[in-house]
Amino acid sequence: MASDNSTPAFDTQDSSHVKHDRVGLWDLYVQETPKAQWLWPGVALWRYIQQLWKDGAYVHKLFLFLISDPRQFILDLLINLLGEVVFRTFRLWLSAQLLDVMTAAFDNRPPEETWFLFLLFGKPAARVLGGFVQDFHDALDDATSKRLQRHFTRRLITARARLDVPTFKDSTVASQLQAADLEASSNPPYERLRKVISSVFLALVALTSSFVVLALVVVKYNDMYALVLAAFLPPLLHMAYMMISWESRSSFVWAATCRDSRYIKWKGLCATVALDKHRQEVVVGNLNPYVNREADNLERELGNDAVTDFDRHEFSFWLRRKARYSLRALLLDALNEIPELVLAVLVVNNPSHMPLLLASWTVIQQATKGVISEMWTMFYLGETFAECSYDLKGLYELANVENKIVDGNVPFPENRQDTAAKGVSIEFRNVSFKYPDTNVYALRDVSFTIQRGELAVIVGFNGSGKSTILKLITRVFDPSDGAIFIDGADIKTLKLFDLRESIACLFQDYSILPLSIGLNIGLGWPESADDDDAIQAAARLAEIDFEDRLGEGFESYLEHPVQDHYANLPEGTTTIFGQKVDFKGVRTGMSANRNISLSGGQTQKIAVARALMRTTCGNDRVGLMLFDEPSAHMDPVAEYSLFKTLRELRGGKTMIFSSHRYGNLTRHAGVIFYMKEGRILERGTQEELIALGGGYAEMWKLQAEAFTS
Numbered sequence: 001m002a003s004d005n006s007t008p009a010f011d012t013q014d015s016s017h018v019k020h021d022r023v024g025l026w027d028l029y030v031q032e033t034p035k036a037q038w039l040w041p042g043v044a045l046w047r048y049i050q051q052l053w054k055d056g057a058y059v060h061k062l063f064l065f066l067i068s069d070p071r072q073f074i075l076d077l078l079i080n081l082l083g084e085v086v087f088r089t090f091r092l093w094l095s096a097q098l099l100d101v102m103t104a105a106f107d108n109r110p111p112e113e114t115w116f117l118f119l120l121f122g123k124p125a126a127r128v129l130g131g132f133v134q135d136f137h138d139a140l141d142d143a144t145s146k147r148l149q150r151h152f153t154r155r156l157i158t159a160r161a162r163l164d165v166p167t168f169k170d171s172t173v174a175s176q177l178q179a180a181d182l183e184a185s186s187n188p189p190y191e192r193l194r195k196v197i198s199s200v201f202l203a204l205v206a207l208t209s210s211f212v213v214l215a216l217v218v219v220k221y222n223d224m225y226a227l228v229l230a231a232f233l234p235p236l237l238h239m240a241y242m243m244i245s246w247e248s249r250s251s252f253v254w255a256a257t258c259r260d261s262r263y264i265k266w267k268g269l270c271a272t273v274a275l276d277k278h279r280q281e282v283v284v285g286n287l288n289p290y291v292n293r294e295a296d297n298l299e300r301e302l303g304n305d306a307v308t309d310f311d312r313h314e315f316s317f318w319l320r321r322k323a324r325y326s327l328r329a330l331l332l333d334a335l336n337e338i339p340e341l342v343l344a345v346l347v348v349n350n351p352s353h354m355p356l357l358l359a360s361w362t363v364i365q366q367a368t369k370g371v372i373s374e375m376w377t378m379f380y381l382g383e384t385f386a387e388c389s390y391d392l393k394g395l396y397e398l399a400n401v402e403n404k405i406v407d408g409n410v411p412f413p414e415n416r417q418d419t420a421a422k423g424v425s426i427e428f429r430n431v432s433f434k435y436p437d438t439n440v441y442a443l444r445d446v447s448f449t450i451q452r453g454e455l456a457v458i459v460g461f462n463g464s465g466k467s468t469i470l471k472l473i474t475r476v477f478d479p480s481d482g483a484i485f486i487d488g489a490d491i492k493t494l495k496l497f498d499l500r501e502s503i504a505c506l507f508q509d510y511s512i513l514p515l516s517i518g519l520n521i522g523l524g525w526p527e528s529a530d531d532d533d534a535i536q537a538a539a540r541l542a543e544i545d546f547e548d549r550l551g552e553g554f555e556s557y558l559e560h561p562v563q564d565h566y567a568n569l570p571e572g573t574t575t576i577f578g579q580k581v582d583f584k585g586v587r588t589g590m591s592a593n594r595n596i597s598l599s600g601g602q603t604q605k606i607a608v609a610r611a612l613m614r615t616t617c618g619n620d621r622v623g624l625m626l627f628d629e630p631s632a633h634m635d636p637v638a639e640y641s642l643f644k645t646l647r648e649l650r651g652g653k654t655m656i657f658s659s660h661r662y663g664n665l666t667r668h669a670g671v672i673f674y675m676k677e678g679r680i681l682e683r684g685t686q687e688e689l690i691a692l693g694g695g696y697a698e699m700w701k702l703q704a705e706a707f708t709s
């Protein structure tokens with residue numbers, strides 16, 4: 001449920017509104033909801049309905065989706081009606097008839113034989129038929145729920161695909177996405193909501209039918225009033241209590257963090273031994289004894305807390321559990337024993353009525369259970385409805401999460417042919433930049449200009465800010481201060497898609513996507529992602545000469561997104577429950593786990609091929625080439641030919657390189673920037689910088705000496 005507008009912003013430090021609590025090793029911060037306001041049910045309900053109305057738009061969206069397949073929707077509703085109402089009422093009616101028969105027998109009036117037989121066979125038959133209907137209902141349910149999962153999974157792909165880097169990394173958005181994942185797969189709000197929608201109608205019908213049966217019993221047997229009243233009283237009181245204190249259970253905002261270094265280390269050890277990417281370090285580093293020793297200590301110290309992961313659902317149970325321990329709640333709980341006590345008193349006072357009382361008791365219980373459960377259903381429907389629409393809001397609104405990198409509206413470039421042929425100019429004007437959630441400047445007051453068609457090389461110390469410059473040009477991040485201009489226009493004003501389309505870029509921290517190797521290359525220019533010839537050409541330019549060793553060629557995967565699954569029988573198992581088993585061949589013929597392993601240089605060539613794909617296929621649109629250490633993992637021959645290829649491919653385009661190597665490239669550079677600690681210390685051509693005799697000259701000499709001395 002959405003929070004009240006008047007509630008102050010959530011701040012963990014604000015102890016007057018946010019209460020700190022502990023669950024295991026977790027620090028919980030819960031925004032205090034207003035104290036229980038004792039309102040007339042109507043008032044509380046009205047406020048509640050207003051909130052529902054606001055969030056109802058999302059339910060409406062969902063409803064439109066559901067009825068887009070009217071056949072399934074109506075069938076689902078009808079089967080629900082049949083199973084939940086028709087059969088249940090029928091069975092209740094049969095019970096009432098049996099009671100009638102028994103009462104008559106008590107008065108020495110034997111039942112009519114066929115009627116009695118009908119009742120005796122009718123009851124089990126109704127149950128069996130009800131079971132069939134239930135099975136059919138479950139199958140329908142499953143189909144609808146899969147359909148909805150598909151709907152939301154698809155929406156999640158769209159919602160995720162459009163997020164920029166800072167927004168995606170933002171912890172609030174990350175947690176929203178995580179929750180949405182959960183909602184969309186394991187705990188779909190729409191499924192609950194769908195049940196709510198059909199339940200509204202069904203509950204009303206069931207409620208009426210149960211009431212009718214109950215009323216008939218009471219009218220017929222006078223001394224049942226007390227019993228019926230006793231059966232109804234506790235749940236009615238409970239419900240009344242819930243309704244008037246409704247406000248107190250409205251929305252809450254919370255956050256949880258764990259600061260226990262032992263738990264954090266324990267989780268780190270778990271991941272170290274569990275994840276494939278750390279295996280080599282674990283094996284070669286002989287980490288096994290250390291991990292076991294530390295795990296032993298931590299397991300002992302942490303006890304059960306070691307396995308108390310934070311779980312948002314458990315947390316809400318915890319909140320509810322806490323709410324249960326109020327005196328009022330305990331008293332209400334005790335009231336549940338009243339009906340049995342009343343029955344005992346009635347029996348003690350009138351022992352001869354005992355058989356009839358017991359028989360009536362069964363019917364009353366059955367009917368009351370029906371009425372009460374429907375009343376609770378009705379009561380919770382509102383709450384579930386509100387919770388679901390709130391969750392739905394989260395799912396639908398993900399598509400509207402505002403990106404931190406705001407799109408511009410000026411098309412770029414003005415003249416495509418000119419840009420592709422002559423490149424672009426770039427200017428950094430007093431640019432400073434801090435990465436999100438850090439306090440240190442990665443760039444400090446950086447200003448420079450790169451002319452159209454120029455080759456610029458950025459060199460310098462580790463962490464001096466070279467990669468950061470390239471990330472700011474592509475607007476992965478925006479500067480904290482200052483501005484960047486491309487062809488004289490502030491890049492923030494340009495359409496992001498156009499800007500990025502005009503840049504062929506290879507980052508140092510590139511990643512190989514969990515897609516086929518061919519597609520990894522092809523996606524350098526998405527329009528030609530399936531063009532095998534273009535992919536082959538880009539691969540040749542990147543000197544990929546290992547395609548034949550890839551098993552399935554460019555259809556191979558470095559990281560397969562679908563894993564095979566195996567029966568988890570312990571190695572060496574030959575029998576199960578006395579039966580012989582042989583699962584030696586269980587891994588043969590499986591497909592998904594055939595991941596290819598490549599060397600660092602080979603992997604980098606795939607990333608280079610992707611950037612070259614953009615340069616070749618998008619030749620008439622790309623005006624700027626950015627390469628961040630593209631040869632870091634390559635041998636000297638591969639590096640030499642890569643640089644040669646790049647110079648040839650570049651034509652008149654502007655190119656910026658970040659590099660630690662002085663020689664192959666810096667010789668050809670129109671301008672070199674020498675960086676340290678986020679600043680440009682020296683700039684000029686290689687000759688100028690060597691003549692200057694500063695930091696660049698020193699580094700250059702160090703590298704040169706390695707070859708000459």
Ligand SMILES: Nc1ncnc2c1ncn2[C@@H]1O[C@H](COP(=O)(O)OP(=O)(O)OP(=O)(O)O)[C@@H](O)[C@H]1O
Nearest residue numbers: 435436438442461462463464465466467468469508
């Ligand atoms: N994603 C990030 N989040 C926080 N800080 C970052 C991030 N990426 C880089 N930094 C920091 O910003 C500074 C500049 O990093 P950058 O990657 O631009 O350096 P670099 O000159 O390219 O280094 P290298 O030569 O090692 O590649 C460094 O201090 C680094 O720790």
